Each structure stands twice: as C-alpha cells, then as structure tokens.
Amino acid sequence: MNSKILVTGANGQLGNELRRLCRTFPGLEFIFTDVDMLDITNPDAVSVFMEASKPAIVVNCAAFTHVDKAEDDVKTVRKINSLAPQVLAAACAMENAYLIHISTDYIFDGEKNEPYTEDDEPNPLSVYGSSKLEGEEKIKTVFDDYVIIRTSWMYSEYGSNFLRNIIAKGKENKQIEVVDDQVGSPTYARDLANCIIDIIIKSILNPMAYLPGTYHYSNQGNCSWAEFTEEIFRLKGIDCEVVKVTTDKYPTKAKRPKYSVLNTSKVRESFGIGIPNWRDSLKECISLLNG
Numbered sequence: 240m241n242s243k244i245l246v247t248g249a250n251g252q253l254g255n256e257l258r259r260l261c262r263t264f265p266g267l268e269f270i271f272t273d274v275d276m277l278d279i280t281n282p283d284a285v286s287v288f289m290e291a292s293k294p295a296i297v298v299n300c301a302a303f304t305h306v307d308k309a310e311d312d313v314k315t316v317r318k319i320n321s322l323a324p325q326v327l328a329a330a331c332a333m334e335n336a337y338l339i340h341i342s343t344d345y346i347f348d349g350e351k352n353e354p355y356t357e358d359d360e361p362n363p364l365s366v367y368g369s370s371k372l373e374g375e376e377k378i379k380t381v382f383d384d385y386v387i388i389r390t391s392w393m394y395s396e397y398g399s400n401f402l403r404n405i406i407a408k409g410k411e412n413k414q415i416e417v418v419d420d421q422v423g424s425p426t427y428a429r430d431l432a433n434c435i436i437d438i439i440i441k442s443i444l445n446p447m448a449y450l451p452g453t454y455h456y457s458n459q460g461n462c463s464w465a466e467f468t469e470e471i472f473r474l475k476g477i478d479c480e481v482v483k484v485t486t487d488k489y490p491t492k493a494k495r496p497k498y499s500v501l502n503t504s505k506v507r508e509s510f511g512i513g514i515p516n517w518r519d520s521l522k523e524c525i526s527l528l529n530g
C-alpha cells in the first residue's frame with residue numbers, strides 16, 4: 240500500500256486538525272482538498288482526481304454541518320451528506336482505496352438513556368441526521384472497505400463551533416441561558432484527528448490492521464450543553480452566569496436528541512487507542528485558543 244492520503248473538506252474543523260497533525264508524519268503524503276479544489280458532489284471531478292492522485296486512503300471530512308440551516312435546504316444537504324459519500328465510495332472501489340468517513344451521533348433519537356453502541360437502531364430527528372445516516376447507508380451499498388466513524392459535539396480552535404460562539408457570548412453578557420436537558424460527549428477535533436492518523440498508520444504498516452466497519456468516537460465522559468458551558472467559562476475565567484433551561488425554552492429549527500452519548504469501546508479495542516476525558520481535552524484546546 241502506498242502512503243498517499245486524500246482529505247476532502249479539509250478547510251473545516253477536522254480537516255484543519257489533520258493538516259496540523261500531518262507535519263508530524265513526514266512519511267505520509269497528504270493531499271488536502273476542499274470544495275474549491277475537489278467538489279465531492281461532482282462524480283466526474285471525483286473520479287478524475289482519484290485516478291490522477293491514486294490515494295491509498297480517502298478521509299472524508301466534507302459535509303453540510305449547519306444542523307438548523309439543513310432543515311431549509313434538504314436538496315443541498317442530501318447532495319453533500321448522502322449522495323457524495325456514495326460517489327467517494329465508488330471512486331475508492333474503482334481505485335482500490337480505503338474510505339474513512341465521518342458521521343454523527345445525530346443519527347440517533349436520544350431515547351436510549353445509556354451510551355449508544357454501533358449496533359443500536361438509528362432514528363434521526365433532523366434533516367442533518369437523516370442525511371448523514373443515508374450517507375452511511377449509501378457507502379455500504381458500494382463496497383465493504385469503509386471505516387465510518389460517528390462522532391459528537393465537535394469543537395476546535397478553528398471555524399465556527401459551540402466553544403468559540405459561547406466564549407464570545409459569555410464575554411458580552413453577564414448571564415446566558417443554556418439548555419441542560421440535552422446530554423452528549425464533547426469531542427475535541429484534534430483527538431479525533433489523532434485517532435484517524437493512528438488508524439491510517441497502523442493500516443499502512445499492516446493492511447490487516449485496517450478493520451472495516453462502523454465505530455463511535457467521542458471524548459470520554461458526558462455533560463449537558465449547560466455543564467459544558469460552565470466548564471468553558473471556568474477554564475477561560477469568564478464571569479458570566481449560566482442559567483440552565485430546558486429545550487422547550489430554547490426552540491431550534493432542527494430537533495436534537497436529548498441523549499446522544501456514544502459507547503466508544505469498539506474503536507478503543509479494535510485499534511488499541513486511548514481516548515482522553517472531555518474535560519482534559521477542553522482544557523488543552525482552550526490553552527491554544529487566541530483571545
């Protein structure tokens with residue numbers, strides 16, 4: 240197997256973390272693309288690019304990730320989150336490449352009340368969740384050499400995310416309301432990027448170590464959005480009171496699961512990786528944030 244890795248959607252949170260990490264692995268040759276260079280919804284562009292670059296592994300970080308905006312633009316969302324993964328899978332099958340694809344906890348309805356395993360029945364509540372589930376299913380119709388990693392509540396130093404938005408709000412206000420009845424596991428994009436690189440290196444060194452399937456990856460432990468906010472403010476030294484409210488007091492366009500904690504045993508055991516607790520990772524990310 241060669242050591243060429245194609246990353247799509249590389250200007251986003253996860254893509255940027257992979258860009259940063261790749262400098263530590265000069266033995267791997269990365270090709271980073273985003274929509275301007277490779278639009279994954281364009282089957283011809285994807286097949287030409289794949290044929291010319293011949294990567295061993297494709298990491299698909301591209302997605303339509305605005306959960307509320309997705310409710311108003313089903314067609315675009317489906318194109319990016321459902322149909323494009325199938326296009327990528329078909330090109331991977333043609334070029335004998337592996338595909339590492341990222342999915343979401345929002346494929347679940349949140350009614351379980353204990354961590355979701357990979358075998359639990361999905362039942363998405365939103366357009367975004369449905370489109371991501373359809374993406375998973377479409378990949379599976381094309382070939383078996385996929386690793387689908389479902390993650391949750393991702394944040395990083397890059398782009399627009401809950402961490403950066405809530406810090407800005409906390410600095411502007413003395414008090415803010417945050418929902419306390421949605422529970423999940425915040426995930427530092429850097430940790431997930433580390434996990435992906437780990438899988439890539441193990442697979443390149445020994446193709447038998449590439450274990451196709453669906454996996455759950457999030458930081459360990461869980462909290463509500465309000466508890467997450469309290470910890471962010473504590474670590475950042477922001478003097479803003481967090482008023483805990485219920486979801487019905489803070490209506491959003493898209494419905495979200497009230498409990499979407501992921502059981503991560505399978506990824507830890509299959510690939511022999513450790514996963515940090517969300518509080519430790521949040522501390523690390525905040526120490527790297529500017530402002």
Ligand SMILES: NC(=O)c1ccc[n+]([C@@H]2O[C@H](COP(=O)([O-])OP(=O)(O)OC[C@H]3O[C@@H](n4cnc5c(N)ncnc54)[C@H](OP(=O)(O)O)[C@@H]3O)[C@@H](O)[C@H]2O)c1
Binds near residue numbers: 248249274319390391
């Ligand atoms: N963020 C979360 O909380 C979260 C939670 C669970 C799972 N996930 C999943 O994790 C993955 C990475 O998320 P992220 O937060 O890193 O996403 P992100 O920051 O929104 O980045 C996605 C990137 O994909 C690009 N893109 C959109 N359409 C494209 C196309 N047609 N062709 C190529 N690139 C395209 C976007 O460009 P534009 O910005 O120009 O559109 C953006 O640069 C996604 O699959 C997401 O569904 C995320």
